[in-house]
Amino acid sequence: MNAVFSLTRLRAMLAKEFIQMRRDRVTFAMMLGVPLMLLVLFGFAINTNPKHLPAALVTAHQGPYERAIVAALEATGYYHFTHVGISATEGDALLARGDVSFVVTIPADFDRRVDRGDHPTLLIEADATDPSASSGAVSTLGTVAQEALQHEEGTEAQAAAQKASQVEVVTHLRYNPEGVTQYNIVPGLLGVILQMTMVMMTSMALTRETERGTMENLLAMPASPLEIMLGKVLPFFAVGAVQLTVILVAAKVLFQVPFVGSLWLLLSGVLIFVMALVLLGYTISTLSRTQMQAMQLTFFFFLPSILLSGFMFPFQGMPLWAQDLGEALPLTHFLRLVRAVMLKGAGFTDVRPTLAALIAFVVIFAVLALTRFRRTLD
Amino acid sequence: MTEPAIDVRGLVKRYGDKTVVDDVTITVEKGEIAGFLGPNGSGKTTTIRIMCGLLKPDAGTGRVLGMDLARDALKIKREVGYMTQRFSFYEDLSIAENLDFVAGLYRIAPRRKVVDRTLEELGLASRRNQLAGRLSGGWKQRLALAACTMHQPRLLLLDEPTAGVDPKARREFWDEIHRLAGQGITVLVSTHYMDEAERCHRINYISYGKLIAKGTVAEVVAGAGLTTFLVNGDHGGQMLRVAQDLRAAPGVDQVAPFGTTLHVVGRDGAALEASVRKIAEGAGVRWAPAETSLEDTFIQLMGASRDNMA
Structure with a gap:
């Protein structure tokens, strides 16, 4: 008779947990519904490099130069001129109300200065309340306007306008040349969704038993801490597998995210990540007295994970202390792994450090959970 | 063994x-x-x-x-x-x-x-x-x-x-x-x-x-050493007054009504009997010695241990 581990007892724990999971319809629906909802919301709605932003043109009269500039700007795809030939005050109002993201002002002496060969000025006011939204558009401005004018000067107006619209903007966006946000967001969502559901569900594992009064009975029976822990966390591997499938299929079908790396490498990464997550959830469960507390602790962990892991904001753009905090989160490492494997086709040697970090989390959380587990009701 | x-x-x-x-x-x-x-x-x-x-x-x-x-x-x-x-x-x-x-x-x-x-x-x-x-x-x-x-x-x-x-x-x-x-x-x-x-x-x-x-x-x-009497009358209202009198009498520790019968319990048997006799005969109700029940004993024990706590 082994006191620490018996397959019969683990089997009993697992059977019970699976039945309870199946009976709890709302939770079960949430485990499948949440990933889909998040995926659709984030995947379609979040766009950190938005195009077709509304713009207004303030100009005294509309000559060939003005038309050339408008055409060139619209050709970048970032600008969509909704108001043309309005006054400066109207432009200010539009910008203040948020009806347009940009106001382009062409001064009255613009044509004369261009013809004289002076340095013409062009004022572009951008609504920078969301810097990430406008930065892409602003970055194209200088070149576009310059080139539009160069082509226009001394040539026939119509031909110039046409040429201007063919202006090529050279940008360096490696791995995601089109700047499609989804390529970055969707693989990241895999990590975020797994983190949210896995940690939240397992954090309830023990507190639910305590709150329903079944813990007393469970502890009075000969189940070891290891068996209870495995019984509680293993069913979530099945849930994780379902979520992974849903997200990968959606990434392919809905968002056309390329998958250039090895599926097996990704699967191993997910497996280790999920292991770390369920053990983290279980650790939270041993720390909390009620399900409410478990929920709060989960969110205490969840928010920094979203903000500091590089999911929402570029990791390298954060101050060093924030990066250090981010390194202490499993999601940070998982995001590196999933983006490297899916988008860059990274191999095992490339992701070895991130895998090692994830394994370290598994060990730490497992030790924490087992030492924190109270074998008595004290 | x-x-x-x-x-x-x-x-x-x-x-x-x-x-x-x-x-x-x-x-x-x-x-x-x-x-x-x-x-x-x-x-x-x-x-x-x-x-x-x-x-x-x-x-x-x-x-x-x-x-x-x-x-x-x-x-x-x-x-x-x-x-x-x-x-x-x-x-x-x-x-x-x-x-x-x-x-x-x-x-x-x-x-x-x-x-x-x-x-x-x-x-x-x-x-x-x-x-x-x-x-x-x-x-x-x-x-x-x-x-x-x-x-x-x-x-x-x-x-x-x-x-x-x-x-x-x-x-x-x-x-x-x-x-x-x-x-x-x-x-x-x-x-x-x-x-x-x-x-x-x-x-x-x-x-x-x-x-x-x-x-x-x-x-x-037996270990509690209690004496018990049953006092029995015909009217609830009358027994309520008898119970009040008994509670104030010397030697009486507990008075518990069971319908129109009172369980009267005390540690000092002689003092209890004297009080019960006096009050019961004064009110014209029946009284008789009885076996002490386990409940009487526990009520007594609970009161005693509460005294210890105070």
Whole structure:
């Protein structure tokens, strides 16, 4: 008779947990519904490099130069001129109300200065309340306007306008040349969704038993801490597998995210990540007295994970202390792994450090959970 | 002489500066049905939890079924069946699934056969797929008892098993307890029903964490040294006045109405008799000496131990 581990007892724990999971319809629906909802919301709605932003043109009269500039700007795809030939005050109002993201002002002496060969000025006011939204558009401005004018000067107006619209903007966006946000967001969502559901569900594992009064009975029976822990966390591997499938299929079908790396490498990464997550959830469960507390602790962990892991904001753009905090989160490492494997086709040697970090989390959380587990009701 | 099934000495359990169990020593012989009595919050549940390894005592030693409480907690768990005060099986699992789970944890083989047999014996075979949460109080209690005896424990710890159960179910439950004791299983059962205490071979009375009486029912009643008189009249209103007079009279410790009969109990037999005679004859009601009941004894013990606390 082994006191620490018996397959019969683990089997009993697992059977019970699976039945309870199946009976709890709302939770079960949430485990499948949440990933889909998040995926659709984030995947379609979040766009950190938005195009077709509304713009207004303030100009005294509309000559060939003005038309050339408008055409060139619209050709970048970032600008969509909704108001043309309005006054400066109207432009200010539009910008203040948020009806347009940009106001382009062409001064009255613009044509004369261009013809004289002076340095013409062009004022572009951008609504920078969301810097990430406008930065892409602003970055194209200088070149576009310059080139539009160069082509226009001394040539026939119509031909110039046409040429201007063919202006090529050279940008360096490696791995995601089109700047499609989804390529970055969707693989990241895999990590975020797994983190949210896995940690939240397992954090309830023990507190639910305590709150329903079944813990007393469970502890009075000969189940070891290891068996209870495995019984509680293993069913979530099945849930994780379902979520992974849903997200990968959606990434392919809905968002056309390329998958250039090895599926097996990704699967191993997910497996280790999920292991770390369920053990983290279980650790939270041993720390909390009620399900409410478990929920709060989960969110205490969840928010920094979203903000500091590089999911929402570029990791390298954060101050060093924030990066250090981010390194202490499993999601940070998982995001590196999933983006490297899916988008860059990274191999095992490339992701070895991130895998090692994830394994370290598994060990730490497992030790924490087992030492924190109270074998008595004290 | 064989070793007792329960032999715990000097158990102490504190929560903060509150001593919940204070120097409790209990011995229960093998095959005996031991009653564990006391008012709410007296430390019964805590003591039982210490015995089955769910709580660690702050002081005291003990042997349960010949195994050391501190060292052999896991071995003890396998030999003990513990039925909690509140129904603590899974309400979202069916009856059969609950039994199957318990059978798995105790590694009972052949599992399915034992579960089926238990369901037959319970009379629940036809409702095996019903959720445990849908059962009535009486059935929940029977299911819990069946679940905690399925692994054939040598000791049963029952914590207020009949709370909220109707009289018929209670009687059937006690028949079952006696049947199990007949098979050689030792039973420690906590309760605050007096009629249940009288069904036990021996009783232990605990109050404010202290064990203050133990023995057979007759021993405990005799040990309290109480004298009891019954005062009987015809009208409730009249008896109310008589009761008031009696409560103020010397030698009277308790006056308890039972319909139009009063139980009058006191420690000083002579003073009590003089008071009862005077008041009863003055009011023109009948009076006669009577046997002291277990309930009278416990009320007296509770009052006495509260005095100790103050």
